[in-house]
Amino acid sequence: MVAVVVGVHGIGQRQLGRAQLAGEWGPALLDGLEAAAERPIPGLPFSFDLAYYGRLFLDTTQPEGAGAKSGADEEVLTGLAPEEEAELAQAAGDAAGEEALAAAEQEAVKGYTRIPSVLRVAFRALDWRFGPGAALVFAGSFREVRRYLRDPKLKAAVDAVVDAAVDGDTRVLIGHSLGSVVAFEFVRRNPGRRLDLLVTLGSPLGARFVRELMPDPGYGKEGLPLGLGAWVNVRDPHDPVAFAGDLARYWPRIRDEKVNNQGDAHAVNIYLGKKETGTALLTVLPLAAR
Template sequence: MARVVVVHGIAKQYLGPRSMQATLAPALVDGVLLSGSAPLSTEDVGVAFYGDWFRTPGHKGTPMPATADVDDPVERELLFRWWEAAAKDEPHRVPAPTLTGTKAPTPITVQRALDALSRSRFFAGVGDRFLVGVLKQVRRYLAEPETRAFVLKRLEAAITEDTRVLVGHSLGSVIAYEALCAHPDWPIRAFVTLGSPLGIRNIVFDRLTPAPVGGRGTRPGRECRWTNISDRHDVVALVKELDPLFGDVVDLPVDNGWQAHELARHLTATETGSAIAAGLAG
């Protein structure tokens, strides 16, 4: 049974649990090894896979998401928050947003945001339709009860009495957080979040279950050590420090090179390996 369970992030709908485990388990094992900790087997690593929920059934003539489809307030606000972060991180490459006032973004300004993001190193090579699809996956998890229920059920099925470490990447960190809050009885000793958007107010933080109280989020697990790791160039992890919002969180920076958000690079980092090893050692 898996001693470490990884919850993946967005845009994995064309993969599967075995294919993801085959890629992520060696990277995680490498991170533990490079941290100087006791060796870990790939068989000790499991993946809570839910990507298939977002795979659109094949229908003749079904259109891909387009710019005009970004019509939900959550999707648009998240898009513009990414634009602001990318412009701040790379002012020489990405033009700053010029949207002012309270008027909602139009398809034209949405396209401007997508065009601006395409100039950043972070979103290099990412097409508009793919990015629109990503926005919709985030919104669907946060807004659709049936989506949330399906995804959380997949994670619950992956946890066993042997699981000691829960790792969540990107949207997976939100999923892992909510599941851990709902199951204080789980034998989790270490919670590791990678490239997490948990701290984004209005879009993610204020939509969590359980809901924050007085501007503070629930701290999951009494005996659980929470380590939050992010690259300073990661646009998805807009809020790099979660300790002020949740309390008792160890926030650590990591250098993932030009792929700041990529999961495998997070997993091979010694910072991640040390946090996982500490959970396994108790």
């Protein structure tokens, strides 16, 4: 399918499929456009498709990446190898920060008693900083991002899905969560490919553990990666996946936008429905005059 706008989904989508997810993204995108235009729009004014790679993660023993509203539990930590456990503990501590770690140490009620002891304080600290369930959202993101960047065969397969979805008519790429890392990798791997806009939502691209694993985290550090007309990064400060903050410190020409997703800070449909996301799209794909 030829599409002007292509989305790249995030974690925990192994059990769904392209049609289901595209059916969720489309209405949310329309909500964002209407919020930006401040008027009803009868339908998406551009063609849209989703680069779906979720099933490529099905051969792992890890369960679905967790979401704060999805009934997540500590099974997200099933099958942690010692090396991964240590890396997760370090990354979770970085995400929580010193204040939250100190507060978690002093908590009278101790949570996460059934997980490895090395993770407990950091996980409680993540929930203290970002809200209940944040640690499991973070862990789900960490595990899938780590696997994508450390497993060459998996990365090649995921990248091939995006390569197939983006063609000469594609002008905008939208990446959520892990999808923002995959989208960045598409841009890096295709320096001659022009895109008018990259939109990243709830992105972990600023996280130390991600940048240490990326093939070239400094690509485009002079301003924007080659071939990009613009890059808008939308994040909720309460989103544990996007804990590292604004991305303009790494790519100076990014426009960082802060939003408030309230109780579901990492939800893609809420990110897509924001005025800030719609405004970014309308900047390069303006609506016809009424």
